[in-house]
Amino acid sequence: MNKGIRFTDEFKQDAVAQVVERGYAVSEVAERLGISTKSLYTWKAQFGKSPRVRSEVAEQAAEIKRLKRDLARVTEERTILKKATAYFARESQ
Structure with missing residues (x-):
């Protein structure tokens, strides 16, 4: 071999x-x-698999990758906003 x-x-x-x-x-x-x-x-x-099926799988993989990237960005933004809210809540008291 x-x-x-x-x-x-x-x-x-x-x-x-x-x-x-x-x-x-x-x-x-x-x-x-x-x-x-x-x-x-x-x-x-x-x-x-047929070329059409392979291209669909590749498109789905690309979409999943994009969605994971977006989710990570949105999660980070949410975490930042939570910290900012907690900070300003303490400062206003």
Whole structure:
């Protein structure tokens, strides 16, 4: 098995297509290409979905990342406002 070799996305998609579209066994394709079956199963999980589904997943991941960033900012603003409210409440007495 090849250790430390980086494969292009095109190579990975081609290998997955042999399994998904052409119906070859994972072990057969892995042996023929000189890769591990674990790698091929991983690539299958990654590239086995249609391009539309992959793009939707990527969009959702980007949206989640943006929402987490916004939540962190709003939480920080709320904490600052709570501290300011407590400070001014003490000062007014």
